[in-house]
Amino acid sequence: MAGAATLEAVDNTAKAEAPIQAFTVTLNIRRYDPEKDAEPYWQDFDVELYATDRVLDALHKIKWEQDGSLTFRRSCAHGICGSDAMRINGRNRLACKTLIKDLDISKPIYVEAIKGLPLEKDLIVDMDPFFASYREIQPFLIASSKPDKERIQSVAQRERFDDTTKCILCAACTSSCPVFWTDGQYFGPAAIVNAHRFIFDSRDEAANVRLDILNDKEGVWRCRTTFNCSEACPRGIEVTKAIAEVKAAVLRGKPDIPKK
Amino acid sequence: MSDYLEFEDGDVIDGVHYHRHDVVIVGAGGAGMRAAIEAAPRANTAVITKLYPTRSHTGAAQGGMAAALANVEEDSWEWHTFDTVKGGDYLVDQDAAEILAKEAIDAVLDLENMGLPFNRTPEGRIDQRRFGGHTRDHGKAPVRRACYAADRTGHMILQTLFQNCVKLGVNFFNEYYALDLVMTEVDGVPQPSGVVAYELATGELHVFQGKSIVFATGGFGKIYKTTSNAHTLTGDGVGIIWRKGLPLEDMEFFQFHPTGLAGLGILLTEGARGEGAILRNASGERFMERYAPTIKDLAPRDIVSRCMVQEVAEGRGAGPHKDYVLLDCTHLGAEVLETKLPDITEFARTYLGVDPVVEPVPVMPTAHYAMGGIPTNVKAEVLRDNDTVVPGLYAAGECACVSVHGSNRLGTNSLLDINVFGKRAGNNAVDYASTVDFTPLPADPAKAVRELVEGLRDASGTERIAALRKELQDEMDRNAQVFRTDESLAKVTETIHELRERYKKVSIQDKGHRYNTDLLEAIELGFLLDLAEVVVYSAKNRKESRGGHMRDDYPKRDDETYMKHTMAYLTGDPHSADAADHISLDWKPVVITNYQPMERKY
Numbered sequence: 001m002a003g004a005a006t007l008e009a010v011d012n013t014a015k016a017e018a019p020i021q022a023f024t025v026t027l028n029i030r031r032y033d034p035e036k037d038a039e040p041y042w043q044d045f046d047v048e049l050y051a052t053d054r055v056l057d058a059l060h061k062i063k064w065e066q067d068g069s070l071t072f073r074r075s076c077a078h079g080i081c082g083s084d085a086m087r088i089n090g091r092n093r094l095a096c097k098t099l100i101k102d103l104d105i106s107k108p109i110y111v112e113a114i115k116g117l118p119l120e121k122d123l124i125v126d127m128d129p130f131f132a133s134y135r136e137i138q139p140f141l142i143a144s145s146k147p148d149k150e151r152i153q154s155v156a157q158r159e160r161f162d163d164t165t166k167c168i169l170c171a172a173c174t175s176s177c178p179v180f181w182t183d184g185q186y187f188g189p190a191a192i193v194n195a196h197r198f199i200f201d202s203r204d205e206a207a208n209v210r211l212d213i214l215n216d217k218e219g220v221w222r223c224r225t226t227f228n229c230s231e232a233c234p235r236g237i238e239v240t241k242a243i244a245e246v247k248a249a250v251l252r253g254k255p256d257i258p259k260k
Numbered sequence: 261m262s263d264y265l266e267f268e269d270g271d272v273i274d275g276v277h278y279h280r281h282d283v284v285i286v287g288a289g290g291a292g293m294r295a296a297i298e299a300a301p302r303a304n305t306a307v308i309t310k311l312y313p314t315r316s317h318t319g320a321a322q323g324g325m326a327a328a329l330a331n332v333e334e335d336s337w338e339w340h341t342f343d344t345v346k347g348g349d350y351l352v353d354q355d356a357a358e359i360l361a362k363e364a365i366d367a368v369l370d371l372e373n374m375g376l377p378f379n380r381t382p383e384g385r386i387d388q389r390r391f392g393g394h395t396r397d398h399g400k401a402p403v404r405r406a407c408y409a410a411d412r413t414g415h416m417i418l419q420t421l422f423q424n425c426v427k428l429g430v431n432f433f434n435e436y437y438a439l440d441l442v443m444t445e446v447d448g449v450p451q452p453s454g455v456v457a458y459e460l461a462t463g464e465l466h467v468f469q470g471k472s473i474v475f476a477t478g479g480f481g482k483i484y485k486t487t488s489n490a491h492t493l494t495g496d497g498v499g500i501i502w503r504k505g506l507p508l509e510d511m512e513f514f515q516f517h518p519t520g521l522a523g524l525g526i527l528l529t530e531g532a533r534g535e536g537a538i539l540r541n542a543s544g545e546r547f548m549e550r551y552a553p554t555i556k557d558l559a560p561r562d563i564v565s566r567c568m569v570q571e572v573a574e575g576r577g578a579g580p581h582k583d584y585v586l587l588d589c590t591h592l593g594a595e596v597l598e599t600k601l602p603d604i605t606e607f608a609r610t611y612l613g614v615d616p617v618v619e620p621v622p623v624m625p626t627a628h629y630a631m632g633g634i635p636t637n638v639k640a641e642v643l644r645d646n647d648t649v650v651p652g653l654y655a656a657g658e659c660a661c662v663s664v665h666g667s668n669r670l671g672t673n674s675l676l677d678i679n680v681f682g683k684r685a686g687n688n689a690v691d692y693a694s695t696v697d698f699t700p701l702p703a704d705p706a707k708a709v710r711e712l713v714e715g716l717r718d719a720s721g722t723e724r725i726a727a728l729r730k731e732l733q734d735e736m737d738r739n740a741q742v743f744r745t746d747e748s749l750a751k752v753t754e755t756i757h758e759l760r761e762r763y764k765k766v767s768i769q770d771k772g773h774r775y776n777t778d779l780l781e782a783i784e785l786g787f788l789l790d791l792a793e794v795v796v797y798s799a800k801n802r803k804e805s806r807g808g809h810m811r812d813d814y815p816k817r818d819d820e821t822y823m824k825h826t827m828a829y830l831t832g833d834p835h836s837a838d839a840a841d842h843i844s845l846d847w848k849p850v851v852i853t854n855y856q857p858m859e860r861k862y
Binding site for chain 2: 034035063097124134143150161168236
């Protein structure tokens with residue numbers, strides 16, 4: 001019964017028989033509690049970790065075993081809820097999707113809050129401005145038809161906006177964008193991604209409204225294609241490409257959607 | 261002088277903020293937001309959530325939402341009802357299951373109309389896939405009933421509901437932790453009058469007076485170590501109801517999802533098996549053929565999980581320690597994995613370094629879903645006993661027990677449950693609110709929460725929250741997981757008792773007011789301990805095996821004695837040492853309409 005693949009896996013797992021080794025890793029975390037601190041400061045913590053641990057595990061070990069006041073958001077712990085975007089070694093990532101083995105642990109791991117949103121405490125920022133931009137692009141289906149059953153949408157039409165439906169609103173993209181850092185009024189990549197999700201949905205009838213909104217001086221034209229957002233996206237969304245498609249739709253006056 | 265509090269909406273009295281809304285919804289996952297979509301256009305509605313709405317764990321659901329649309333093959337809501345009843349090992353209330361299956365069709369169409377991007381058939385209709393326990397014509401063969409959006413159906417439901425809440429301008433109170441339900445004595449009967457919440461950002465307390473209150477607070481999988489549940493699923497809502505002396509139903513029935521990533525518990529959807537993936541033991545044998553010859557790997561979750569644990573127990577586990585089995589997706593091909601199962605493909609790659617395209621994935625059961633919870637009728641009204649409703653109080657979703665899942669929920673029926681009963685809760689809450697006045701608040705409604713918060717902030721004990729929580733979770737995994745015995749449950753009982761004593765001596769390190777997650781973890785642990793005790797106490801009392809509750813010492817289902825729901829009540833001093841001194845158990849009949857209990861074979 002055993003397929004070749006099965007046997008291969010059994011062989012692979014056999015390699016794991018060596019005792020699992022723990023490492024002492026130093027995390028250097030940017031702390032800030034406005035109830036106590038005039039300014040943010042960096043603090044070192046040494047933690048025993050396994051290669052397969054995530055940065056979130058490291059933060060939990062610190063909070064649970066060393067310093068209960070270390071503060072961060074998290075929920076699902078496997079990259080789907082979008083709570084724990086933070087800057088890890090200068091890159092925006094989800095702490096629950098960043099494994100220790102993928103970082104250079106010969107040096108401290110630097111962890112700080114995402115940039116461009118007001119810092120509230122340790123790794124927590126105020127997310128309200130982020131969600132305010134999201135709300136502005138009318139992130140909901142606008143369709144006048146009232147079908148008895150489902151609206152018909154072809155496989156190709158559904159595929160057209162598939163990538164941007166993956167967004168979890170973690171803000172990793174927006175807070176990695178140098179334009180957003182200097183101009184908090186800019187809608188930012190996440191809002192544009194969510195506009196894209198509706199602009200390119202064949203069922204939606206309000207692409208023009210959203211294209212108008214994004215043709216604003218704080219809209220898509222602020223994007224300077226530095227690709228930070230695409231690199232930051234933990235869902236692998238091609239964010240810069242989506243923004244470029246919205247720019248093209250603004251110029252054409254309508255989105256490029258398969259007819260069927 | 262009145263015994264009641266006089267206030268206006270927006271008042272701050274002794275540091276406590278007061279709000280007044282017709283409908284107060286606690287929780288902004290699928291059920292809470294589905295309720296809000298009904299309530300907000302018709303009544304002044306507030307939604308309180310401990311997270312931001314899009315962080316809710318509905319978003320982690322993967323495989324699909326069942327509805328007999330019959331888009332791809334013949335199907336009927338009656339078959340769906342039967343499967344739900346049989347899947348729940350006949351402990352399902354059949355009138356509720358019928359509503360679930362019938363209203364499923366509109367629930368899916370509602371979501372599509374709201375914008376949900378379902379996968380499509382070549383004709384452009386909503387596509388459907390196979391899922392465990394869902395069958396054609398009463399068990400003859402698997403049927404394609406699960407509507408899906410790749411393997412992120414829950415994510416798309418959560419996003420779509422949130423998008424529609426944005427459209428409707430729903431009033432969210434984000435990162436407000438509900439910690440108490442306010443009850444006011446009216447003519448000698450306690451009536452719900454509001455909710456007390458703790459604002460994470462400031463540490464301030466808020467009281468939300470409401471005519472109708474909807475609990476949609478999700479599950480409590482964090483009583484276990486190995487779980488697919490989020491860190492935040494600590495059962496606060498269910499725990500609040502319990503502490504009010506209201507009953508909890510069928511708490512012994514917890515679902516262990518077969519395919520959690522081994523050692524981690526991260527969920528890999530049953531949709532993988534729906535698309536054709538196969539479970540194999542160390543020798544590569546497709547062992548489910550032996551246990552469920554007709555539907556094999558697509559047997560319901562309770563059965564598959566037990567078989568997996570049995571394979572491992574009998575020495576046929578894979579890996580260096582023979583402690584897991586393998587989910588083989590390799591024959592599905594890269595195309596199916598990348599397009600229909602992209603997220604789980606990535607989870608296996610990221611967290612185990614295993615590429616499902618070329619090698620099987622190590623899996624073991626993971627604590628996934630509470631079938632039990634706050635008892636409600638089919639109108640989502642909360643019950644005070646077997647028959648009496650608590651006027652104005654509603655519950656929906658995982659925190660509730662209708663009971664559509666009985667002793668074992670079928671995959672894809674939970675995304676359905678939150679939509680059908682979330683909608684019902686929202687509608688009924690508005691209807692009720694339009695017929696009554698506000699129940700007045702008592703003089704100091706936040707008193708108990710203030711004492712709880714201040715007590716923990718000032719505590720100087722030596723016990724650490726994380727240590728106690730870990731001991732609880734380890735012990736629950738060891739002795740109250742897939743297989744249970746009188747002896748194993750007695751051990752957990754002892755551990756919980758000891759942990760509850762030590763919990764009285766905890767202290768926290770963060771004494772501040774802003775974003776004090778240290779404090780909230782302490783409060784959450786209190787709920788976890790309470791609920792674990794009810795789960796274990798109820799489990800000890802049910803000396804039979806049914807659905808998700810497998811007693812090694814009583815391996816047979818015993819309809820004669822136990823064809824009934826457990827109802828647990830907090831009746832004594834909750835701090836008394838022995839559970840028997842403060843928990844009393846009762847029974848509630850199962851509603852049977854069309855399907856007499858039969859032996860459950862697949």
